[in-house]
Amino acid sequence: MNQDQRNQLKQLPGVDRVIVHGSAGGHFDAIPKSVLIPAIRWAIDRLRETVLHAATPLDAAAFSLDALVEAATRRADRIMAPRLQRTVNATGVVVHTNLGRSLLSPAVLDRLKLISSRYSNLEFDLEKGRRGSRYSAVEDILCELSGARAAMVVNNNAAAVLLCLDTLAKGVEVIVSRGELVEIGGAFRIPDVMAKSGAILKEVGTTNRTHPRDYESAIGEATGMLLKAHTSNYSIVGFTASVALPDLVAIGRRHDLPVMEDLGSGTLVDFSKYGLIKEPTVQESLAAGVDVVTFSGDKLLGGPQAGIILGGPAHIDRIKANPLTRALRIDKMTLAALEATLQLYRDEQDALQHIPTLRMLTLPPSLIQARAAELKTRLEGIGGDRLKVELMDLSSKAGGGSLPLLNLESRCLGVTLAGKSANAMESWLRHHTPPIIGRIESDRFIMDPRTLQEEELDIIEKAFADMLAEETGTQEK
Numbered sequence: 495m496n497q498d499q500r501n502q503l504k505q506l507p508g509v510d511r512v513i514v515h516g517s518a519g520g521h522f523d524a525i526p527k528s529v530l531i532p533a534i535r536w537a538i539d540r541l542r543e544t545v546l547h548a549a550t551p552l553d554a555a556a557f558s559l560d561a562l563v564e565a566a567t568r569r570a571d572r573i574m575a576p577r578l579q580r581t582v583n584a585t586g587v588v589v590h591t592n593l594g595r596s597l598l599s600p601a602v603l604d605r606l607k608l609i610s611s612r613y614s615n616l617e618f619d620l621e622k623g624r625r626g627s628r629y630s631a632v633e634d635i636l637c638e639l640s641g642a643r644a645a646m647v648v649n650n651n652a653a654a655v656l657l658c659l660d661t662l663a664k665g666v667e668v669i670v671s672r673g674e675l676v677e678i679g680g681a682f683r684i685p686d687v688m689a690k691s692g693a694i695l696k697e698v699g700t701t702n703r704t705h706p707r708d709y710e711s712a713i714g715e716a717t718g719m720l721l722k723a724h725t726s727n728y729s730i731v732g733f734t735a736s737v738a739l740p741d742l743v744a745i746g747r748r749h750d751l752p753v754m755e756d757l758g759s760g761t762l763v764d765f766s767k768y769g770l771i772k773e774p775t776v777q778e779s780l781a782a783g784v785d786v787v788t789f790s791g792d793k794l795l796g797g798p799q800a801g802i803i804l805g806g807p808a809h810i811d812r813i814k815a816n817p818l819t820r821a822l823r824i825d826k827m828t829l830a831a832l833e834a835t836l837q838l839y840r841d842e843q844d845a846l847q848h849i850p851t852l853r854m855l856t857l858p859p860s861l862i863q864a865r866a867a868e869l870k871t872r873l874e875g876i877g878g879d880r881l882k883v884e885l886m887d888l889s890s891k892a893g894g895g896s897l898p899l900l901n902l903e904s905r906c907l908g909v910t911l912a913g914k915s916a917n918a919m920e921s922w923l924r925h926h927t928p929p930i931i932g933r934i935e936s937d938r939f940i941m942d943p944r945t946l947q948e949e950e951l952d953i954i955e956k957a958f959a960d961m962l963a964e965e966t967g968t969q970e971k
C-alpha cells in the first residue's frame with residue numbers, strides 16, 4: 495500500500511454517515527434496515543477494494559457520500575428484486591419447461607386468487623357438514639371430459655407415475671418396451687422412478703421394435719403390470735414397431751394384468767383436427783381400456799403444474815389410500831386453477847381461445863405474420879441503418895416433451911446490429927428487465943412471435959431502444 499492509498503482509505507466514511515446522508519435525502523425510505531446496512535457495507539467495501547487495486551489515486555467524486563448512497567441503493571434494489579421474474583418468451587417453444595410451461599388465463603387467475611385469498615371448502619363436504627376430499631373439486635369434471643370412471647390429482651406427473659407404481663406394482667415385475675424407457679428433462683427417468691417405487695423393471699423388445707409376442711413371452715409368475723410410456727420428447731423413426739395401446743390392453747386382459755400408461759403431455763384435444771400432428775388423446779387411451787393413465791397438468795392441457803390420474807374406481811381407490819398420497823398432494827391454488835382450466839374444456843372452442851397454450855399452438859399463420867411484420871416495422875423505426883431485421887420462415891416447437899416431430903410453421907424475426915454480435919445481443923436482452931429470451935441462428939438474434947403475449951411487443955421495442963441508446967453511448971465515448 496502506498497501513501498496515496500493510505501490517505502484515500504482514511505477518507506472512506508463509516509456506515510453511519512452514509513445512512514444519515516441518504517436518509518436526509520429520502521433515498522432509503524423504501525429500504526428495510528436489514529437490507530440497507532449490508533448494502534452500505536458492500537458499497538464501502540467495494541470502494542476500499544477499488545482504492546487498493548487502483549494504479550493512480552481515485553477521483554474525489556468516488557468518495558462523495560452521494561456516490562456511496564447511490565451505490566448502496568442500487569445494491570439494495572438488486573437484493574430486494576424478486577428472483578423469480580416474469581420473462582418474455584421469444585423462443586417459439588410453447589410449453590417451455592425452463593420458462594414455466596403453460597400460462598394461465600385471466601379467468602383461471604380470478605379463481606386462483608379468490609380461492610387462495612379466502613377460506614374454501616377444500617376438504618369440507620358442504621352437503622354433509624363434515625370432512626371431505628380435496629379431490630372432489632376436479633373428480634367429476636375430469637370424468638366428464640375424459641370418459642374415465644374415477645380420477646385423482648397430485649403435484650405433478652412424475653408424482654403420479656411414482657404413486658401409481660408404488661400402489662399397483664410394488665415388488666412385482668412391470669413390463670416396458672425398450673423403446674419407451676424415456677427420460678424427461680429434470681431427471682425423470684422411467685427406470686429410476688420404477689426403482690424408487692419398488693417395482694421391478696422388465697424390459698422387452700428392442701429400441702426400435704417391440705412386438706406383442708415380446709410382451710407375451712415375458713409374462714410370468716412375477717409379472718404384475720404392463721406399462722406404456724408415451725415417447726413424448728423423442729420419436730423413433732425408420733424400421734420401427736410398437737404395440738398399440740388396444741393390443742397391449744388385450745394382452746393384459748388375457749393375463750389378468752393391469753395396463754398403465756404414462757401419457758406425459760396428455761391432451762384432451764385432438765390436435766390433428768387443427769392441422770397439427772396427431773398426439774394420442776386421454777379419451778382415446780381410456781376408450782382403449784387402459785386401467786390407469788397419468789399425464790401433466792401444465793403441458794398440452796395448459797393448466798397449472800399437476801399430475802392427473804384417471805382410471806377405474808378399484809385402482810383409483812387403492813391409489814387414494816396409499817400413504818404416499820399425503821406427501822404428493824396437490825395444493826389449493828393448483829386445484830383452483832386446475833378446476834377453472836378444466837371448465838374451459840366443456841366447449842372446445844372456448845378452450846382453444848382462452849387457454850394460452852392451446853391458443854399459441856393453433857395460432858393462424860396470418861396472425862403470426864402480422865405480428866412479425868409489426869415488430870419488424872417498430873424495430874426498424876428505432877434502429878435506423880444499424881439494426882437490420884429480416885423476416886424468416888422458421889418453425890416453432892410445442893415443447894414440454896410433446897409433439898416431438900411437430901414443426902409449427904412460423905414467421906420469425908432475425909435481427910442483426912452493426913457493432914454487436916448476436917451473442918452479445920442475446921446476453922444483453924437476457925439481462926434486461928424483464929428478460930427477453932430468444933435464440934441464435936445464422937448469426938442472427940431470432941425472435942418467434944408465436945410465444946409473445948399481447949403487451950410484449952412494447953417491451954421488446956423499448957428494450958431494443960435502450961440497447962441502441964447504450965450502444966451509441968459507448969461508441970461516442
Ligand SMILES: *Cc1c(COP(=O)(O)O)cnc(C)c1O
Pocket residue numbers: 650651652653655676678682723724725726727756757758759789790791800801894895
Ligand atoms: C413430462 C413427462 C413426465 C413428467 O411430468 P411432470 O408433470 O413434469 O412431472 C413423465 N412422463 C412423461 C412421458 C412425460 O412426458
